[in-house]
Amino acid sequence: MSKLNPKKSPLIEMKGVTKEYTPRKQFFSKSQNKVLALNSIDLSIEKGEIFGLVGQSGSGKTTTGRLLVRLEAPTSGSIYLNGSPINRLKGASLKAYRSKVQMIFQDPYQSLNPHLSISDTILEPLVVHGIGNASAQREKVLHTLEIVGLTPSNDFYDRYPHQLSGGQRQRVAVARAIVLDPDFIVADEPTSMLDATIAIQLFKLLTDIRKKFDMTFLFITHNLAAANYLCDKIAVIHEGHIVEVNTTDKIIHHPEHPYTKKLIQVQPGFNFGGRRG
Amino acid sequence: MALLSIKNLTIGYQTKEGILKAVDDISFELEKGRPLGFVGESGCGKTTLGMTLMGLLPDNARILGGSIGFQNKDLTQLNEDQWRKVRGKEIAMIFQAAMNALNPVMRVDEQVIEAIVTHQPEISPNDLENRINELFDLVEIPRARMKDFPHEYSGGMKQRVIIAMALACNPKLIIADEPTTALDVIVQDQILKEIKIIQQAMDTGLIFISHDIAVVASVCEDICVMYGGQIVETGTKQEVFASPRHPYTKALLGSYLSLDNQASVIIPDMREAPDLTLKSGSCRFAVNCKRCSRACKIGIPHWANISKTHRVLCCDETITGKTNE
Amino acid sequence: MLKTHYIRRFLKSWKIFIQNPLGKTGVIILTVFMLMALASFIVPHINPMYDPMTGIDPDIRVSTGPSLTHFLGTDNVGRDLFAQLLEGAKVAFIVGLSSAFFSIVIGTVVGMVSGYAGGMLDAFLMRMADIIMVMPSLVILLILASLFGQFNIWIIVFIIAIMRWPAVSRVIRSQTLSLKQRPFIEASQVAGASHLRIIFRHIMPNVLPLAFLYMTFRVTSAILVEAALSFLGFGDPSQVSWGMMLQWVWKSGHMFQAPYWLIPPGLSISLLTLAFYLLGRAMDEVLDPRLRKEGQS
Numbered sequence: 001m002s003k004l005n006p007k008k009s010p011l012i013e014m015k016g017v018t019k020e021y022t023p024r025k026q027f028f029s030k031s032q033n034k035v036l037a038l039n040s041i042d043l044s045i046e047k048g049e050i051f052g053l054v055g056q057s058g059s060g061k062t063t064t065g066r067l068l069v070r071l072e073a074p075t076s077g078s079i080y081l082n083g084s085p086i087n088r089l090k091g092a093s094l095k096a097y098r099s100k101v102q103m104i105f106q107d108p109y110q111s112l113n114p115h116l117s118i119s120d121t122i123l124e125p126l127v128v129h130g131i132g133n134a135s136a137q138r139e140k141v142l143h144t145l146e147i148v149g150l151t152p153s154n155d156f157y158d159r160y161p162h163q164l165s166g167g168q169r170q171r172v173a174v175a176r177a178i179v180l181d182p183d184f185i186v187a188d189e190p191t192s193m194l195d196a197t198i199a200i201q202l203f204k205l206l207t208d209i210r211k212k213f214d215m216t217f218l219f220i221t222h223n224l225a226a227a228n229y230l231c232d233k234i235a236v237i238h239e240g241h242i243v244e245v246n247t248t249d250k251i252i253h254h255p256e257h258p259y260t261k262k263l264i265q266v267q268p269g270f271n272f273g274g275r276r277g
Numbered sequence: 278m279a280l281l282s283i284k285n286l287t288i289g290y291q292t293k294e295g296i297l298k299a300v301d302d303i304s305f306e307l308e309k310g311r312p313l314g315f316v317g318e319s320g321c322g323k324t325t326l327g328m329t330l331m332g333l334l335p336d337n338a339r340i341l342g343g344s345i346g347f348q349n350k351d352l353t354q355l356n357e358d359q360w361r362k363v364r365g366k367e368i369a370m371i372f373q374a375a376m377n378a379l380n381p382v383m384r385v386d387e388q389v390i391e392a393i394v395t396h397q398p399e400i401s402p403n404d405l406e407n408r409i410n411e412l413f414d415l416v417e418i419p420r421a422r423m424k425d426f427p428h429e430y431s432g433g434m435k436q437r438v439i440i441a442m443a444l445a446c447n448p449k450l451i452i453a454d455e456p457t458t459a460l461d462v463i464v465q466d467q468i469l470k471e472i473k474i475i476q477q478a479m480d481t482g483l484i485f486i487s488h489d490i491a492v493v494a495s496v497c498e499d500i501c502v503m504y505g506g507q508i509v510e511t512g513t514k515q516e517v518f519a520s521p522r523h524p525y526t527k528a529l530l531g532s533y534l535s536l537d538n539q540a541s542v543i544i545p546d547m548r549e550a551p552d553l554t555l556k557s558g559s560c561r562f563a564v565n566c567k568r569c570s571r572a573c574k575i576g577i578p579h580w581a582n583i584s585k586t587h588r589v590l591c592c593d594e595t596i597t598g599k600t601n602e
Numbered sequence: 603m604l605k606t607h608y609i610r611r612f613l614k615s616w617k618i619f620i621q622n623p624l625g626k627t628g629v630i631i632l633t634v635f636m637l638m639a640l641a642s643f644i645v646p647h648i649n650p651m652y653d654p655m656t657g658i659d660p661d662i663r664v665s666t667g668p669s670l671t672h673f674l675g676t677d678n679v680g681r682d683l684f685a686q687l688l689e690g691a692k693v694a695f696i697v698g699l700s701s702a703f704f705s706i707v708i709g710t711v712v713g714m715v716s717g718y719a720g721g722m723l724d725a726f727l728m729r730m731a732d733i734i735m736v737m738p739s740l741v742i743l744l745i746l747a748s749l750f751g752q753f754n755i756w757i758i759v760f761i762i763a764i765m766r767w768p769a770v771s772r773v774i775r776s777q778t779l780s781l782k783q784r785p786f787i788e789a790s791q792v793a794g795a796s797h798l799r800i801i802f803r804h805i806m807p808n809v810l811p812l813a814f815l816y817m818t819f820r821v822t823s824a825i826l827v828e829a830a831l832s833f834l835g836f837g838d839p840s841q842v843s844w845g846m847m848l849q850w851v852w853k854s855g856h857m858f859q860a861p862y863w864l865i866p867p868g869l870s871i872s873l874l875t876l877a878f879y880l881l882g883r884a885m886d887e888v889l890d891p892r893l894r895k896e897g898q899s
Contacts, residue, residue, distance in 0.1 A: 001784065035635045056462060057432075057461060062400070071788055071791060094793045097793060102792060102793070103792045105785045106785075110784055111786050124790060124793055125793040125794060128794045128795050128796075129794055131823065157448075194489065196488065196490075196534075197318060197529060198318075198547075200531075200532040200544055201544060201546075222462065223534070224462070225534040225536050226534050228534070256386050257417050266465070268469070268489065268495050
């Protein structure tokens with residue numbers, strides 16, 4: 001946030017990104033040649049922001065996340081990290097990119113290998129990138145377990161996913177994402193499979209991490225209220241287009257696009273006034 | 278007269294750790310004109326309750342006690358043959374992600390026809406056609422789309438077909454178990470509105486089960502909050518949501534995110550998943566409760582009436598008493 | 603960490619396995635034959651007369667029935683039949699287990715690589731598998747045998763393995779395909795893991811149980827193929843196997859006169875293959891929790 005460099009380039013930029021899928025012919029469907037998951041989207045995320053991407057299923061929000069972590073490559077358009085393009089990265093430079101950009105997956109019951117202990121899962125990124133020797137790695141994992149609130153860390157170190165609850169597993173997923181000290185984390189609906197009382201605790205963890213490490217997040221969700229709670233900026237995505245981007249306050253209280261307005265209008269809400277505490 | 282009257286119902290699952298009481302000694306009544314919502318999170322027993330009301334408990338589950346009074350019958354005493362006459366005809370269910378329950382190789386109208394004919398085999402072709410048209414109109418599916426296959430329908434339309442199938446035989450009671458969880462927010466809004474309209478038009482009893490308190494509040498008049506197999510608080514929705522008493526209800530409300538309640542969000546310090554193996558009668562919420570006293574740990578929580586309709590299950594005097602904290 | 607986890611899981615699976623009546627029976631039969639196979643190493647040393655190939659009882663010139671010195675009797679040149687049966691057990695185990703093992707190793711690696719890589723490599727490997735699968739293995743073996751004369755036992759093992767890996771690879775491949783989509787695989791990719799690491803660290807532990815299950819089926823077929831080969835006279839002449847015993851009883855014209863000679867090898871083949879089959883069925887239950895009865899975990 002230096003005043004000496006007012007035209008600071010954003011941490012993540014997507015310019016004109018399009019993603020097409022050519023599905024295999026299905027038995028009953030009418031002939032479809034291409035599915036346009038993303039249609040020339042632009043996105044700009046500053047360092048230290050929690051940026052929300054709000055859309056319903058099929059809107060392209062998950063695809064956006066996957067493109068950013070290079071699980072897939074865009075059909076056209078470019079993606080930049082700190083100004084450098086990442087589209088064509090291969091081999092060692094792709095691996096280096098991976099140490100800077102990580103992901104928290106949606107399903108805590110599927111995103112951890114059931115055969116690996118918690119420590120093995122969190123160690124993997126360190127091992128793959130050859131960071132530190134065995135005891136340094138162990139220290140790092142224990143430290144990370146404490147950051148995500150899985151204490152006593154020695155105890156959780158040796159446990160297996162099936163011994164953990166959904167919320168605890170998600171914390172392991174967070175630990176795995178932060179262990180490499182990345183610059184940017186894509187959180188793909190990290191709480192949609194958790195109870196509300198547990199989800200909100202996970203949100204607190206994410207904001208704590210942002211504060212502690214000046215971490216940048218892309219928070220993908222279908223829940224506008226969650227984005228409202230967590231995010232600094234929100235982009236609303238619908239059928240592969242970004243229909244509106246603005247600060248959270250403006251999106252919620254001064255929406256411009258009809259789709260945004262509709263989303264706000266249908267939020268189930270109830271207001272009986274009164275205390276909650 | 279209450280349509281459904283549940284007294285001291287307890288349902289357990291046989292596991293290798295012993296009997297897990299998924300529902301522990303619950304009692305409530307359902308009036309026809311007042312949709313009743315059950316709200317709670319994983320492990321609270323609401324889905325088990327829903328399945329019990331349809332006689333669809335799995336093999337390793339057992340009704341351990343209590344009664345379910347419905348239409349001068351006790352549903353806990355029915356065998357499978359008797360249940361088959363009740364299910365679909367008198368009590369119908371709308372499941373979670375029910376749209377996956379549609380047969381992909383059968384046309385949609387045929388599936389609804391099957392639902393009707395199963396319980397009314399003697400219906401005349403004329404009456405049948407009228408009924409089908411009536412149902413599709415009721416759930417707002419255009420008649421031109423009636424002969425499509427399920428995969429040609431959107432998620433919302435599929436859910437509407439499921440609702441049509443549930444209504445096919447004019448049931449007295451509908452149990453909706455998270456009917457809109459798998460749907461987009463915009464579609465959810467439409468479906469919830471339709472459920473309300475249909476319930477009023479057909480004058481059926483409605484039990485609505487969900488983890489989402491706002492969804493429950495938009496459809497129901499009365500609320501039961503469940504935790505660990507017990508009903509911890511019950512009352513009209515105004516009472517329960519505007520003046521919650523039980524610490525769990527407060528935690529639930531405090532975790533709820535809406536577009537305008539930033540300030541009132543409270544982060545609870547709760548462990549996940551209630552312990553269902555605790556002995557009957559003990560307070561399941563004690564381990565999470567900030568007000569838990571020694572009396573709470575050994576005592577048996579009892580029902581306290583806050584008003585004629587508002588009751589809370591607790592040991593703590595400041596919660597159950599009419600005094601403010 | 604990983605080892606204790608595997609050991610714990612193995613013990614847990616063993617408990618379920620052993621409660622199953624099929625598993626129990628299979629294990630009992632198997633143990634009996636294993637003891638027999640082990641005994642075959644010792645027996646010739648008790649008395650050189652008991653050597654299955656060369657041991658000849660000097661007092662006997664024709665095939666005789668069971669007696670105290672010869673539990674099952676002797677063949678027509680005076681060799682002890684029981685010793686031959688023990689040796690046959692050893693050969694059956696060697697052939698069965700080794701060829702099954704090799705076909706599993708080849709099949710698993712091919713299946714995993716094929717499923718994970720997809721595209722041209724997948725297509726190529728699966729076409730090769732198809733080609734091999736449609737070849738009638740026994741006929742091929744016979745043709746090769748008639749061309750090259752008699753086979754060493756390890757050549758037989760090798761050829762059986764080559765013929766049998768495709769079936770394994772198909773199953774492992776489809777398992778891999780479904781695993782590939784699981785989020786924890788993607789999570790490893792995002793962490794930067796190489797394809798090789800993902801295949802051997804993440805996919806393999808998940809497909810290995812299936813591979814072992816298939817191994818039991820491979821063993822039965824390998825034993826049968828070896829028996830058939832030996833019976834037809836193409837087996838390894840330096841080893842006595844049950845098929846070989848059957849060939850001798852037939853060739854020497856004693857088929858209908860010496861039931862004590864005919865029945866034991868035939869029965870042994872049936873029982874041993876049955877044992878492995880039962881093992882496979884019991885393992886099925888271990889792997890698929892839905893098949894277990896109430897009360898088991």
